[in-house]
Amino acid sequence: MNAQISDKTVGRLSLYRRLLSNLLREKEEEFVFSHRLARAAGVTAAQVRRDMMVIGYNGSPKKGYAIGDLIESIGYFLDAPGVQTVALVGVGNLGRAILTYFAGRRPNLKIVAVFDNDPNKAGTVISGCRCYAMQDMPEVFKEKKVNTAIVTVPASQAQSVADTLVAAGVRGLLNFAPVNLRVPVSVYVEDMDITTSLEKAAFFARCRMAS
């Protein structure tokens, strides 16, 4: 299933969808040309056209792309047929922020369980999500059919949490810990390293100041 699709293509499609939804909601427009969407997404018009080829959606030379149909086509491509369930591990400030952010936002991509190694948190409900103890993971994952997890634990615990997640059947990780997780090739890891990103922004800010 789409094994040859690149990382970046998926990211762009996800972004297109969000931009198109905004366009439909705010401006109530029905059609969009490739260069318009490209401008909004920060890519070239040719890039947009190539991505449309990937998902097999055709525009028309006169009108461009029908926004509603295009959103639907991206959905067919990106989304699971039903609801896809996600777990979050590590209820610190960041974990809580992410929970609040996603609560009820995307109906077919749902955070259904959170885990923390603080025994006081187990059993409580945080932003509408039940918090479980770490050792309940295999059971909960099996019951709720979780295959994707968000890792917001401290760096020192990240690898062992990842190992547990992989053992429990997770195949996709969104990792916020500043650690390169060692996982089998059968598991996909998407890294969000805030520290590194801030250092990059700071570095290039200085470059731009100097030139």
Add this chain to the structure above:
Amino acid sequence: MNAQISDKTVGRLSLYRRLLSNLLREKEEEFVFSHRLARAAGVTAAQVRRDMMVIGYNGSPKKGYAIGDLIESIGYFLDAPGVQTVALVGVGNLGRAILTYFAGRRPNLKIVAVFDNDPNKAGTVISGCRCYAMQDMPEVFKEKKVNTAIVTVPASQAQSVADTLVAAGVRGLLNFAPVNLRVPVSVYVEDMDITTSLEKAAFFARCRMAS
């Protein structure tokens, strides 16, 4: 100043530094071979050697790289000569999480001011940072010499905040809003799009499940 250095190279150097610091602190080792560092960082040994060439640090065939000296060399390359100041705009859950995360962590990359359009927040102190009203930006930026900013406002406000930041002299942005900010070429934008990243992790998790 280093205008030809790529985005990815800077990211890897930042990661190397963090991994090396951990190595020095936890294992108390003095030397590391390229393949060892490469494994930890999730890149090839040749990649590490090439990056070392970029910063002009030489290893020795017998011992590898002297960790302490290497950290210092990366610092010379990545860091500002003194303290570099950063501002954060948008004190929601995510903004607060980031503030807490960075508080006192990096002595030479400091969040010195936060901004919010809620008038009740102006004047308060959040995680050790003074909160200002939006209109105080030019003044505060000038006084504190801020050239880098973190954007954690809702998508609808992101572009106008970015415009204000650019006008106030910011040259590097770390953007958490799911919007492609339109900025002059003289400004560097690093995007952290959590929604897109989660959708990518979910998509590839399903790919891996299927294969």
Add this chain to the structure above:
DNA sequence: TAGATTGTTAATCGATTAACAATC
């Protein structure tokens, strides 16, 4: 010395860009 590493260059790979006929 012998051997595993290093610095450095050439070959490969993949993604992006440019070009152009086909379309409405």
Add this chain to the structure above:
DNA sequence: TAGATTGTTAATCGATTAACAATC
């Protein structure tokens, strides 16, 4: 029709990988 778009292919670009002599 005329013209600005589209789908699609060939050329370019840059980053990664592979190879190998130099080093301690």
